[in-house]
Amino acid sequence: MNDTFLKACRGEEIEYTPVWLMRQAGRYLPQYKAVRADIDFLALCKNPRLAAEVTLQPVEILGVDAAILFSDILIPVEAMGMRLVFSDKQGPLLSEPIRNMSAVDKLMIPDVEEDMPFIIETIKLLRKELENKVPLIGFSGAPFTLATYMIEGGTSKNYLHTKKMMFQHSGVFNYLMEKLTLTVISYLTAQIKAGAQAIQIFDTWAGILAPVDYRELILPYVKKVVSELKKEKVPIIYFANNCAGILKDIKKTGADVIGIDWRIDIGDAVKKLGKKIVVQGNLDPSALFLPKEKIEERVKDILWKGEVAKGHIFNLGHGILPETSVENVIAMVEAVHKYSRDN
């Protein structure tokens, strides 16, 4: 088994730097588009056979060192009782956004086996089909990021509904965060028990906050999720997008691996985090539009700077963009493997 990724998560010695890509399964792959031609996005997430198929595609095509469950971060939000639709133009939309206590009251804490059985099934299927070739990563949105979608009803420019709730109705906000924290813990625990060998927690919108608000209102819930999951003994990766200003707080999450977005030099991030934490990242997804020799240069720079940390998993600084050339992605993966062996 190629366990380089798991070893890197634990900070163990490895022969080369493992690499996977956020959104490595998806719209930039012709093979994914072929599957999607016959099924809509949400139905695909809930179809274990097809979800497993698209999860495996990038492992074959790109030669990455880990597979990540194909799903959507709003799946557990739907299971909590909200209506979810995907709009081509506006992305995910949740009708009747959460704005008061009675709306939070109505939210259920889902039973994963009962309410999201397809997740369990997909993971079990994947572990069988992967035949231990590479490890399987499970994932969830972090409580705060899920809360923003639930409060705004989708994505937002200024996240003012969210911040107003945080600032003016902290009782409602905390109650929502508590329910989300319990949901995320049971959702991820179920994924691990089904076979996920590592977990990534996506805090996509953490970067919209002032550091004081992240520290006081968000971090305690992340810590709670991480400490509960640690009982399951698999590596926990925490990725907060736009994290440059909150790294010293993120350090306190307790996660084994910290994902870094592309807006900070990974060397600077390692300095902030200290040498006892494994880092993951952080090529700008749009750098894949550079000519191949320039992509190689960036890969080398990131590898060289990542070396200083306790361990380094190569990844993009955010999800891969739909317009990306598969050829360039393959060149990037090969460059990571090649140049990290040479070191």
Place this chain on the structure above:
Amino acid sequence: MNDTFLKACRGEEIEYTPVWLMRQAGRYLPQYKAVRADIDFLALCKNPRLAAEVTLQPVEILGVDAAILFSDILIPVEAMGMRLVFSDKQGPLLSEPIRNMSAVDKLMIPDVEEDMPFIIETIKLLRKELENKVPLIGFSGAPFTLATYMIEGGTSKNYLHTKKMMFQHSGVFNYLMEKLTLTVISYLTAQIKAGAQAIQIFDTWAGILAPVDYRELILPYVKKVVSELKKEKVPIIYFANNCAGILKDIKKTGADVIGIDWRIDIGDAVKKLGKKIVVQGNLDPSALFLPKEKIEERVKDILWKGEVAKGHIFNLGHGILPETSVENVIAMVEAVHKYSRDN
């Protein structure tokens, strides 16, 4: 004359911390909305009498220590030959976005007196009406931020057209940046000659870049603008939004004052910038939705941390939001004045 703001820009001793707010004139003020009821946004920008009127409103209403010219950052872009319209939903839209060399070729470098006479007139009118009560700040978008609007045709999610041009057609991108740099220099020089007593350069979209790209492809043009303007002997403020990851590069712009957005603790920013630079910022604009006593706490915290710098001008970490309560803004301004005197 209240020259506290200018003294702070120069790092001189002051009795209290001066304060102004990005977008202090605008949609959150009933008096502004009354003016806008009879005139559209772009026409207002080009009407010296009314533009001066709305520029003065926050000076009277809020008691801030500086006025900033009411205008739009895309005014010089329109003068370069692009068609500009404002959509209520999508914000500014530029038709026929710049995507190739011949499009850049067609762009003019405007003659400010000839092509934007209203800017000169508004500034002259304002200096007369301000009667030296508080200083007047002129402003422009930075070359890169203007380039993003011109290349994307408006704002964008991933700025992929911009990055593709930077990465795949650097000749076109550099030619555009050169034309923009000349435009910004002549535009701001004309503002200073007309009476602007300080200048703020807004690099709203600098934060979308990886540090290496900011440093190599953007910073040289900012440096050029700053060094040319320094000949005019007024303070230069450079504000890059989402700056936490590029502060050590921003330090090299040569600007007298560095504006800090709200996503980084201002104390951390001062550490990165060193004690020889004046800082401006950085209350989260949505923190104005907190109860007043909490706003006061945040003001005190920022004042206390800003004290360590060579000088500190209080401001928001980005533009004031339209939904903001005027009462809370006034409370914030009073808190800045009160608690900085106590220090």
